[in-house]
Amino acid sequence: MSTLPMQMQMPGPLSRRIGALDGARPDFGYTVPPGGYTWWYIDALSDDGRDGITLIAFIGSVFSPYYVEARRARGGAAEPRDHCAFNIALYGSRRGHWAMTERDRHALTQHADRLAIGPSELRWEGGALIAEFAERTTPKPGEIRGRLRVEPQLSNSEVFALAADGRHRWRPLAPQARIEVALERPELSWSGTAYVDTNAGDEPLEAGFSHWQWSRAIGPNGTLVFYDVVPRSAAPFTLALRWPRSGAPQRCSELPAATPLPKTWWGIERSFFADTPGTAKVQQTLEDTPFYSRSVVASPLYGEPLVAVHESLSMRRFVRGAVQWMLPWRMPRVTA
Numbered sequence: 001m002s003t004l005p006m007q008m009q010m011p012g013p014l015s016r017r018i019g020a021l022d023g024a025r026p027d028f029g030y031t032v033p034p035g036g037y038t039w040w041y042i043d044a045l046s047d048d049g050r051d052g053i054t055l056i057a058f059i060g061s062v063f064s065p066y067y068v069e070a071r072r073a074r075g076g077a078a079e080p081r082d083h084c085a086f087n088i089a090l091y092g093s094r095r096g097h098w099a100m101t102e103r104d105r106h107a108l109t110q111h112a113d114r115l116a117i118g119p120s121e122l123r124w125e126g127g128a129l130i131a132e133f134a135e136r137t138t139p140k141p142g143e144i145r146g147r148l149r150v151e152p153q154l155s156n157s158e159v160f161a162l163a164a165d166g167r168h169r170w171r172p173l174a175p176q177a178r179i180e181v182a183l184e185r186p187e188l189s190w191s192g193t194a195y196v197d198t199n200a201g202d203e204p205l206e207a208g209f210s211h212w213q214w215s216r217a218i219g220p221n222g223t224l225v226f227y228d229v230v231p232r233s234a235a236p237f238t239l240a241l242r243w244p245r246s247g248a249p250q251r252c253s254e255l256p257a258a259t260p261l262p263k264t265w266w267g268i269e270r271s272f273f274a275d276t277p278g279t280a281k282v283q284q285t286l287e288d289t290p291f292y293s294r295s296v297v298a299s300p301l302y303g304e305p306l307v308a309v310h311e312s313l314s315m316r317r318f319v320r321g322a323v324q325w326m327l328p329w330r331m332p333r334v335t336a
Contacts (some may be wrong), residue, residue, distance in 0.1 A: 001204055017159075017169065018200045024155035024174040024239075025124055026198060027037045028115035030059075032080040035071055036202045037062045040115070040122060042131070042150060043309050044179040044194035045057070045296070050287065051190050052091035053181060054294065057115055057122055061085045062205040063292075063318065064102055065327040081105035085331070086120040088135055088144050093284045094186050098330070099135035099144050101306065106336035107279060118334070125233060127151070129174075129196060138330055146183030150194050153177055153242050162229055162239075168201040168208045175216070175243040177224040192198070193218050195309070206315040208232060215272060217308035221245070224306065226273070228258070261297065264288045274299045283307070290315035290326070 018037050019030035026224040032038050035062035045052045060080025061067055070078035082104040088296040101118065109116035114123040120133035129150040136143055151172035172195070173336040179194035195216050201208065216223060227239040240252035259280040261270040265288050274280040280299035287294035297310045316322055 002092045018171050019198045020173055024152035026173060028288045029110050029112040029113055033202050034077040036060055036080055038200040040198050042194060042196050044192050046190040046192040050092045054089045058085045059103055065324045066102060066333050076276060081108055084117045085241055086109050086117045088136060094188055097137055097144050099137045100331050102333040104335045106285055134324060137195050138332060143185045145185040149180045150177050163208050164234055168204050170199050172197040176218050197223055205243040206319050209315050211314050213312045215308045215310040217305040217306040219306050264293045266290050268312050272297045272299050273301050275301055290323050
């Protein structure tokens, strides 16, 4: 077992500087500073294990080549509302359906309980998070149209720092939830487990980080979430949290050593924790890009058989010229 570095927690007054209200309720009226970003994130896996979905709504899209160029042209002070996107990805039986079109401020509507970007929206309604969307897929032309409803089972009001100066922040809104997915195009419906969080930053993501790995797993005794962070100008650290079936989040004071996992086709490094070295396994690689991967990982941890949604992100790769050149093929931009 290895003792973790000290885990950073946001001071109380800064907890307002993120797009969230009490419990699992988002605050879609959050104002993003120039050059900064925020996103609201949902991922889910079906109960039968056949399907998955990820939905991310961005203001100040952190992976936008257009936002990178605008910041360079304006000395870092670009307007985040001119770089908004609604990203949807389907996995499993509808693998390959992926959409992320960037839009400017004229396509953006923000209220505390409702966020609309072009033809898609998120809203908080009756204690649940509702998404309705109609997005065009790329690079293969198509459409993802439908609705999902996320009902939190666990909620969280604590904000965590991902940087010592507080410029990058994260808050799980619903560490554990149930989801109902109803799609018209492609035609598909299922129920499953879900997770919801929000991130915010006062500077570009690449200004704060070289690399990170994030994962979440819903187990028999609650939800576990891990952030392995490599800042650009500070020591790496691991933030490891457990949300029990009731009560506040608990810091995991110790973790087994991380088990290396096979690299992706693009060579992205991955690892995950396991009680016994070598027993963490990649079940599926959902996304495999030059700078980012999303996977499903199975591992015995703390005596529990866990299945985790796992991501590995390299911001060093993201800023490379070749990657910036390729991104518009997956992320078209539409302006009013």
